[in-house]
Amino acid sequence: MTENSKRGPRFRTGYVALIGEPNVGKSTLLNALLEQKLSIVTPKPQTTRHKIAGILTDDNYQIVFLDTPGLIKPKYALQEVMMSFAGEAIEEADVLVFLVDASGRGIVESVKKSAAMARLVGLKDKKPVFVVLNKIDLLKKAEVLPLIQAFSLLYPFTEIIPVSALKGENLVDLKKTIVKYLPEGNAFYPEDYVSDRDERFFVSELIREEIFKLFKEEVPYSTTVEIEEFRESDSERKTFIRAVVYVERDSHKGIIIGKGGAALKQVGQNARRQIEVMIGHEVFLELFVKVEKEWRDDKGKIKRLGYR
Ligand SMILES: Nc1nc2c(ncn2[C@@H]2O[C@H](COP(=O)(O)OP(=O)(O)O)[C@@H](O)[C@H]2O)c(=O)[nH]1
Ligand SMILES: [Mg+2]
CATH class of the missing domain: 3.30.300.20 (K homology (KH) domain)
Structure with a gap:
């Protein structure tokens, strides 16, 4: 690490946990943000079993995204371990991103759950908590704003951002907004690292x-x-x-x-x-x-x- 540009007072670095129920698009979002395939994606729920760091380094920031297994009630020991990875990511994160499927029927329920968790974690640690409404490519434009308004009534989320991970919609805005909430500090990883995994x-x-x-x-x-x-x-x-x-x-x-x-x-x-x-x-x-x-x-x- 001899690189000087990735240091200095204005540089921002931090962890961002991607949290949410199975199949909302957490892994798809990680891959889209990094512009490469890091986390595996299938139409089946509970594909992701690990906590996987995806590292995005730019001139002014390094964001370490943590992809996690979807939140579920564990039925066997492996699922308990999977949930502990999600818990660890929540602990480590500087910013929490609750991802929900904006096209799903269960959306109100999942935002209520996110709000309940946000209350727990956000209040305890005073961490910024985002809701990211994913899969807006499946909605009509006019449906998005009322959704954002409805969610802002459930909890004072730090930010509510609609995206499409699949179509790459609004991801630049998401990145920019996340960076605003990251602490100033030097990069954790060399700039050519994309993951903590080999x-x-x-x-x-x-x-x-x-x-x-x-x-x-x-x-x-x-x-x-x-x-x-x-x-x-x-x-x-x-x-x-x-x-x-x-x-x-x-x-x-x-x-x-x-x-x-x-x-x-x-x-x-x-x-x-x-x-x-x-x-x-x-x-x-x-x-x-x-x-x-x-x-x-x-x-x-x-x-x-x-x-x-
Ligand atoms: N239409 C649409 N489908 C998406 C989007 N993001 C993810 N998906 C699909 O949702 C399914 C689950 O995605 P995945 O990333 O594995 O979800 P995860 O379980 O939360 O990690 C896959 O079939 C994805 O192709 C999106 O923005 N729009
Ligand atoms: Mg996944």
Whole structure:
């Protein structure tokens, strides 16, 4: 860190937690703000299981966005751990962003919940609390303002900002507004850092994303991915990756592998393409499936499988 321009009194740096119910678009928003795919996105709820930092550095600021798992009532130990990540992000944040799906039927309920949480956190720590109304591309223009007015009556939110993460609408305004509330201070990360996570982590996430896209019902939720080997060969400009997909039951193992291995092959092909885009050169991906009985209910196994 020899860079001088990222220091000095006017530079602003801070953490921004992206909080909200499953599927409101937290991960889509993170990726849109960073203009690159960091967090995996699928149409299924509870895709995000970790707290993932996305770092955005500009001439005058560094914002560290924390993407979090959606707020739910935990049913098993993994979900408890997921909720603790959301809790940590709320604690760490300088600015809280409650994201809601402005097009959803449950919007009033979710803003009420955000207001209740904002009361708890905002009052205790005096943190700025934003409501970001996402998915406005699904609304008529005339519907947006009344929505903002309705929410401003529920709680004195610091800011209420309508956006479309998917279409990239109003994101510049969102960034500018966030920066106003960040403390002055030097950058936490070198300016070329985009995340606190390494390539191995993102590789495992890209594999998990394909599993979430391909399989139905409970199966994807029972899986997790571990990278056993990650080896770059400079001479061949190729990366060798061996990963294990853990499932909870033998029956799930059969489904993931599929007839004659067809399903696993599909996961591997799709994931490899995504990984190659991220890494920027050819990838050789080997996938195995193993059963780790009831891992989602075992705190020790959960930790060992990378959720910490
Ligand atoms: N129409 C529309 N869909 C969105 C928008 N943002 C996210 N989505 C979709 O909502 C779903 C859930 O998104 P995701 O980012 O995984 O939500 P998360 O669970 O809150 O992280 C995905 O199918 C996204 O494509 C948006 O601004 N407009
Ligand atoms: Mg997510």
